[in-house]
Amino acid sequence: MSLATLKSRWKFTQKIGQGGFGEIYCVYDNEKKEKVAIKMERIDRKKRALALEISVLRKIQDSPFAAKFISCGRNSEHNYLVMELLGDNLSTLKKKQPLQRFSLGTTIKLGLQMISSIEDAHEAGYLHRDIKPSNFALRLDHNIKTRNNISLESCCIIDFGLARKYLDSEGKHREPREEAGFRGTPRYASLNSHLGKELSRRDDLWSLFYVFIEFLKGKLPWSFVREKEKIFELKSLHTNVGLCKNLPKELTVMFNYLSSLNYEDCPDYKYLKSLLIEMYRQYGYNEKTKYDWEIIDESLNSLRSSSSSKVDSTIALTGTTKGQNRVVKKQIIGNHSKDHDREVKNLNDLIYPNLKKNTPRNSNNNPNKDNNNDYQDFIVHFKQNNDIETESEINEFEKMMKMINAEDNTDTTSQLYIDNHKCLCNIL
Numbered sequence: 183m184s185l186a187t188l189k190s191r192w193k194f195t196q197k198i199g200q201g202g203f204g205e206i207y208c209v210y211d212n213e214k215k216e217k218v219a220i221k222m223e224r225i226d227r228k229k230r231a232l233a234l235e236i237s238v239l240r241k242i243q244d245s246p247f248a249a250k251f252i253s254c255g256r257n258s259e260h261n262y263l264v265m266e267l268l269g270d271n272l273s274t275l276k277k278k279q280p281l282q283r284f285s286l287g288t289t290i291k292l293g294l295q296m297i298s299s300i301e302d303a304h305e306a307g308y309l310h311r312d313i314k315p316s317n318f319a320l321r322l323d324h325n326i327k328t329r330n331n332i333s334l335e336s337c338c339i340i341d342f343g344l345a346r347k348y349l350d351s352e353g354k355h356r357e358p359r360e361e362a363g364f365r366g367t368p369r370y371a372s373l374n375s376h377l378g379k380e381l382s383r384r385d386d387l388w389s390l391f392y393v394f395i396e397f398l399k400g401k402l403p404w405s406f407v408r409e410k411e412k413i414f415e416l417k418s419l420h421t422n423v424g425l426c427k428n429l430p431k432e433l434t435v436m437f438n439y440l441s442s443l444n445y446e447d448c449p450d451y452k453y454l455k456s457l458l459i460e461m462y463r464q465y466g467y468n469e470k471t472k473y474d475w476e477i478i479d480e481s482l483n484s485l486r487s488s489s490s491s492k493v494d495s496t497i498a499l500t501g502t503t504k505g506q507n508r509v510v511k512k513q514i515i516g517n518h519s520k521d522h523d524r525e526v527k528n529l530n531d532l533i534y535p536n537l538k539k540n541t542p543r544n545s546n547n548n549p550n551k552d553n554n555n556d557y558q559d560f561i562v563h564f565k566q567n568n569d570i571e572t573e574s575e576i577n578e579f580e581k582m583m584k585m586i587n588a589e590d591n592t593d594t595t596s597q598l599y600i601d602n603h604k605c606l607c608n609i610l
């Protein structure tokens with residue numbers, strides 16, 4: 183099919199996403215006179231997922247967390263879904279942050295919406311089964327409303343290609359299959375999924391819990407591991423103590439609550455949100471708290487207007503892609519000015535005001551010392567060296583993970599971070 187226009191209504195402008203199930207394009211809608219998104223799936227694909235995705239998306243149109251459904255259809259080569267055009271997904275956004283993580287305030291603001299969006303999908307009778315940062319995207323147009331005239335929220339849940347109905351025709355919970363097989367994305371999948379068990383509502387929330395930890399810490403302890411089996415090993419070893427170390431206690435409570443849920447249990451979404459709200463309150467955030475990227479945009483605008491000589495550091499702070507990150511690193515090293523240091527520090531203070539300061543760890547420090555800055559150190563160092571992406575660098579990490587496993591350093595996330603940090607230093 184020519185990707186020029188579809189049904190003489192949608193004019194293709196650019197490709198904006200590529201997933202395992204299809205390609206997403208930004209198109210101009212001649213009828214609505216605005217840009218929209220089209221997800222295309224080749225009809226000769228063995229595994230078709232778009233029909234299911236369309237069906238779920240239509241069922242959750244009353245949710246303020248769903249992308250607006252516009253149209254769907256089929257031509258000689260593709261099935262397609264036309265929907266509201268959204269902005270960056272949360273994985274992309276996270277990578278754009280100076281420390282490649284979100285502040286507690288932003289994590290909570292997003293978290294509340296993410297829990298509600300999952301709740302809405304569950305209420306419609308579906309499990310998402312692939313909860314991960316790239317399956318949430320920010321809304322660009324804040325003026326649209328649902329059919330019930332409810333204002334739409336800023337964070338949308340997307341990609342129902344792996345969804346599954348968990349209720350039968352009588353509205354009763356379906357019985358688990360003996361062997362359901364792995365579903366989802368290894369980094370965020372629940373232990374049940376690794377074990378091939380039938381997933382239920384609790385498993386979407388387990389994935390969301392891992393997302394929260396990743397948002398706050400920047401990485402999960404298994405972020406550098408690719409093999410599903412090794413990820414499973416590491417995930418099984420990390421108890422609440424290890425994963426939630428140095429994070430607000432509500433996350434440990436959340437871990438314990440999720441652990442207590444049985445297969446058919448309806449999660450208490452309200453309770454989960456109340457834990458986030460409690461953190462919000464305790465750490466001094468309020469409705470006026472801005473998202474990290476809003477703070478960055480404001481700061482960058484004022485930097486831009488204050489001096490054109492600071493453009494280099496502006497690029498350094500926004501570092502969007504891996505390629506650009508290399509450039510950024512060069513700029514930081516090659517152009518290491520006091521001004522730049524001050525700008526980075528000011529920006530970090532603005533975005534992460536309630537977390538401990540990033541004091542770089544002295545290499546002579548005793549790694550066993552219980553230091554609240556352990557994970558911060560790792561993130562800072564990872565950030566400074568964030569072009570770890572070659573085969574050999576990743577292999578180094580995997581070797582290190584093996585070593586840690588062999589030593590039975592089970593439950594100590596911060597130890598992992600220290601060792602990650604040491605490993606990083608060795609690599610560089």
Ligand SMILES: Nc1ncnc2c1ncn2[C@@H]1O[C@H](COP(=O)(O)OP(=O)(O)OP(=O)(O)O)[C@@H](O)[C@H]1O
Nearest residue numbers: 199201202203204206219266267268271316341343
């Ligand atoms: N409506 C939309 N507007 C803007 N971007 C979108 C939209 N839908 C999806 N995208 C972008 O395209 C990416 C891939 O989309 P999606 O997850 O639906 O595809 P997929 O083939 O199911 O992907 P995966 O294999 O990663 O699960 C998303 O992460 C998002 O960045």
